Amino acid sequence: MSAIQAADLVRRFGEVEAVRGVSLEVAEGEIYGFLGPNGAGKSTIVRILTTLLQPTSGSGHVLGHDVTREPTTVRRLIGVALQEAGLDPKQTGRELLTLQGKLYGLKGKVLGDQVVEVTELVGLTDAIDRRIQTFSGGMKRRLDLASALLHRPRVLFLDEPTTGLDPLSRALIWDRIRELRERFGATIFLTTQYLEEADELADRVAIIDHGRIVRQGTPAALKAEIGADVIDLAVEERETGAAREAITELQASGELPQGELRGTRDGYTLFVPDGPQNIAVLIRGLDRAGVRFGAVSVSRPTLDDVFLAATGGRMAAAHEDGQDGDGQREPEPAGSGRRAS
Amino acid sequence: MSAAAPGIGSADGRVPAGEPQTLAAPAGLISDVVAITGRAIRGILREPELFIFALIIPVFFFVVQIGALGKVAEQQLGISDYAAFQLPISILFAAASTSGGNALVLDIAGGYWDKLSLTPAHRSSLVVGNLFGEMFAVLGYSLVLLVFGFLIGVRFDSNPVIGSLGLLALTLLFGIGFASVSIAVALATGSVRATQSTFIIFFPLLFLTPSALPRQLMTGWFEKAVSLNPMTYVVEAARSFLFGINGTVIAKGFLAAALFSCLTFALTALAFRRRVRMG
Numbered sequence: 201m202s203a204i205q206a207a208d209l210v211r212r213f214g215e216v217e218a219v220r221g222v223s224l225e226v227a228e229g230e231i232y233g234f235l236g237p238n239g240a241g242k243s244t245i246v247r248i249l250t251t252l253l254q255p256t257s258g259s260g261h262v263l264g265h266d267v268t269r270e271p272t273t274v275r276r277l278i279g280v281a282l283q284e285a286g287l288d289p290k291q292t293g294r295e296l297l298t299l300q301g302k303l304y305g306l307k308g309k310v311l312g313d314q315v316v317e318v319t320e321l322v323g324l325t326d327a328i329d330r331r332i333q334t335f336s337g338g339m340k341r342r343l344d345l346a347s348a349l350l351h352r353p354r355v356l357f358l359d360e361p362t363t364g365l366d367p368l369s370r371a372l373i374w375d376r377i378r379e380l381r382e383r384f385g386a387t388i389f390l391t392t393q394y395l396e397e398a399d400e401l402a403d404r405v406a407i408i409d410h411g412r413i414v415r416q417g418t419p420a421a422l423k424a425e426i427g428a429d430v431i432d433l434a435v436e437e438r439e440t441g442a443a444r445e446a447i448t449e450l451q452a453s454g455e456l457p458q459g460e461l462r463g464t465r466d467g468y469t470l471f472v473p474d475g476p477q478n479i480a481v482l483i484r485g486l487d488r489a490g491v492r493f494g495a496v497s498v499s500r501p502t503l504d505d506v507f508l509a510a511t512g513g514r515m516a517a518a519h520e521d522g523q524d525g526d527g528q529r530e531p532e533p534a535g536s537g538r539r540a541s
Numbered sequence: 542m543s544a545a546a547p548g549i550g551s552a553d554g555r556v557p558a559g560e561p562q563t564l565a566a567p568a569g570l571i572s573d574v575v576a577i578t579g580r581a582i583r584g585i586l587r588e589p590e591l592f593i594f595a596l597i598i599p600v601f602f603f604v605v606q607i608g609a610l611g612k613v614a615e616q617q618l619g620i621s622d623y624a625a626f627q628l629p630i631s632i633l634f635a636a637a638s639t640s641g642g643n644a645l646v647l648d649i650a651g652g653y654w655d656k657l658s659l660t661p662a663h664r665s666s667l668v669v670g671n672l673f674g675e676m677f678a679v680l681g682y683s684l685v686l687l688v689f690g691f692l693i694g695v696r697f698d699s700n701p702v703i704g705s706l707g708l709l710a711l712t713l714l715f716g717i718g719f720a721s722v723s724i725a726v727a728l729a730t731g732s733v734r735a736t737q738s739t740f741i742i743f744f745p746l747l748f749l750t751p752s753a754l755p756r757q758l759m760t761g762w763f764e765k766a767v768s769l770n771p772m773t774y775v776v777e778a779a780r781s782f783l784f785g786i787n788g789t790v791i792a793k794g795f796l797a798a799a800l801f802s803c804l805t806f807a808l809t810a811l812a813f814r815r816r817v818r819m820g
Binding site: 250251252254272273275276277278280282284286287288289290291295299300302303304305306307310314344347350351352353354 | 652660
């Protein structure tokens, strides 16, 4: 039995179709990364699968239970940490967890033990008796995660759990997510804008754009779909025309294999097979054409490249707005942020 | 965290046999309401300044009315104790100015409503618990004002214990009606500003009553409007607890308060259904 199953989910808000026929299946014990830019439909799908929102059509099941027909059973089986950690600032952390536990039917020693356990798990033991209004953003996220774990859910929905967090808090949340899967075999549905996060944590990734899943698979398989290495080339702005012309000529003459050429903030990215061999061909060709260029590097494709190929670069635009994470590439020339061409 | 032991978990049999279970189990409506009410009361106690501010206007009106009209009313209109005549108005005034929807709308706007809605608790407990929390505040205001009245010399013509308990019961019933309006607006709009504006409705409802003078001294359109206002009967019943218990007057008052509360609670129920459907 699948832990999570969605079949042709559609959700409209008036004229706007936020989710347009999404089907997915998540196996028990899997970490499933749901990747997409702001407004792609990630949170709407999470709200449907966690019983907060009814779909316009289609169906969703968690551990075989229909999310619209058996919402109370589904709520007992899942834990949810939503994107905006909605916590009552007037309560202390312990009061919030205790109330949450009572609403899940926990009581007495079991409730007390669970509060202590999840508090330790997220590293909030010292702060748990403070009012939540004194918590930092990272602490609130961790408390929200703790409250989602109180009743030992079998399926955990984490909606952008690290958005806006500092690197230290993000690393801590990542550790906890890995621990949850390793120790308890929990199924984790993780939405994120961070390509790096999906790459680090997820067994499988779905990329959603404009309310539709446009790619789905393991990170390795998705990267392999690109079928090429990535050469990043930095050129000054006045040289971009000449550089493009030189590369096009190299491809036309057969010196460089055919491959996608994409403009970036600092120059170009070229997708070609056998990158280490062809980087030398490229450099010689640019030299010969008299094109002045800066750093040149070759790397394996990342989820960033998969994302760009799948969505036409909307995530890259979000990067530049500072809303987003960072595609990871080693080595990466300084300041080589991509720009969709 | 250790893995859930076999057999621990939902005891209601709703989780299919053989599946590893979570620790979640049905808590029951009463337990849910008690938990949410406890949280609402904690919130009220954590902001005593709001409690004090809510008492300032009723106390101000009480003192000003007595100062301005007390002597005239007692000497010219034959009202034996104008402070006692005004005390129920102050108490109802305080009960009407409570805004049960404020805490709820902040939960909705801040996302805590969603957090609570994700639990298997009865969703109606999220509303009823808030309402009960607000009744705790109404009880607090009423007791403070009763003690204040006692300190300035107000006395019950009837048995003071029965009179006080009756007045408190009527005030709570009336308070449920006003708090429900605010909660309905909170649920329907999710807007903090709209919810905070609901107190405006108590001006016509409470001032088109015999709040300053007995109804028999009123004339013309004002007297007609006052007679049509169900709050008039609540005010008169509240006074009856101080000026000698009159069963008919009190029954009319309770009936008016109950009808008002049923109507506004029905609005709350509709708004609640809409909110739950909207997600």
